[in-house]
Amino acid sequence: MNALIPRPRLEVAPGAVHVPDWLTLEQQRQLVTACRGWATGPVPIRHTKLPGGGVMSVRTVCVGWHWRPYAYTRTADDVNGARVAAFPDWMVALGRRALADAYADETAAAGYTPDTALINFYDAQAKLGMHQDKDERSSAPVVSLTIGDSCVFRFGNTETRTRPYTDLELASGDLFVFGGPSRYAYHAVPRILPGTGDPATGLRSGRLNITMRVTGLDDTGPPNTPR
Numbered sequence: 001m002n003a004l005i006p007r008p009r010l011e012v013a014p015g016a017v018h019v020p021d022w023l024t025l026e027q028q029r030q031l032v033t034a035c036r037g038w039a040t041g042p043v044p045i046r047h048t049k050l051p052g053g054g055v056m057s058v059r060t061v062c063v064g065w066h067w068r069p070y071a072y073t074r075t076a077d078d079v080n081g082a083r084v085a086a087f088p089d090w091m092v093a094l095g096r097r098a099l100a101d102a103y104a105d106e107t108a109a110a111g112y113t114p115d116t117a118l119i120n121f122y123d124a125q126a127k128l129g130m131h132q133d134k135d136e137r138s139s140a141p142v143v144s145l146t147i148g149d150s151c152v153f154r155f156g157n158t159e160t161r162t163r164p165y166t167d168l169e170l171a172s173g174d175l176f177v178f179g180g181p182s183r184y185a186y187h188a189v190p191r192i193l194p195g196t197g198d199p200a201t202g203l204r205s206g207r208l209n210i211t212m213r214v215t216g217l218d219d220t221g222p223p224n225t226p227r
C-alpha cells in the first residue's frame with residue numbers, strides 16, 4: 001500500500017481493530033516464502049470440500065491443526081492423511097505482537113498462544129461468504145494478516161449474517177484482529193481487487209490471508225470428531 005498516504009488505525013467494532021500497514025515489506029516476503037513451503041506439503045493447499053458437495057473458491061492450507069468443515073484435527077484426513085506442519089514459534093511471537101499492537105494490551109498479548117493458522121489464497125475470482133469462526137473451543141482473538149491484492153472485507157455483527165456490517169479494504173501488510181465482543185461476529189470477503197498488490201512481496205497476483213487462532217484443543221483427549 002502507498003506509504004505516502006497513511007491510513008488510520010480503526011476500531012471497526014468493540015474488539016475488532018484494523019491496523020493498516022502493520023507488516024514491513026520484508027516480513028511480507030518472509031511470510032510469502034513460508035506459505036509457499038506449506039502450500040507444497042506435508043498437506044498440499046487445496047480447495048476445501050464442503051459437506052453439501054460444493055468446494056470453496058478459496059484455497060487453504062493449515063499449520064498446527066488442520067481445519068475442515070467443521071472441525072480441527074492433527075491429520076488432514078480429507079486431503080492426504082498427512083500430519084500438518086508444526087506451528088512455528090516465530091508465528092506465536094508474531095501473533096503476540098499483533099495483539100499487543102491492536103489492543104495496546106501487553107498482558108493480553110503475553111497470554112496469547114495461537115496454535116493453528118489457516119492460510120487462504122484468493123485468486124481474482126475467489127470469495128468467502130458470511131460466516132463465524134466458531135470451530136475453536138477457545139474464545140481467544142483471531143489475528144488476520146493480508147499480503148498481495150487488497151480485498152473488500154465485510155465485518156458484521158454476532159447475531160445475523162446480514163446488516164449491520166462494515167465494508168473495509170484490507171491491503172497488503174494490514175493486520176485485523178477480532179476478539180472480545182467481536183470474536184463471533186460474522187465476516188466475509190466479497191471481493192478481491194486484482195492488480196492492487198505489490199509484486200515485491202513475492203506474490204505476483206492474488207491475495208494471501210493468514211488467520212491465527214487458538215483451537216483450545218490438545219492431543220490427549222478424545223478425537224475431535226466432525227459435527
Ligand SMILES: O=C(O)CCC(=O)C(=O)O
Nearest residue numbers: 118120133144189209211
Ligand atoms: O481472508 C480473510 O480476510 C478472512 C478469512 C476468514 O474469515 C477465515 O479463514 O475464516
Ligand SMILES: [Fe+2]
Nearest residue numbers: 131132133187
Ligand atoms: Fe473467518
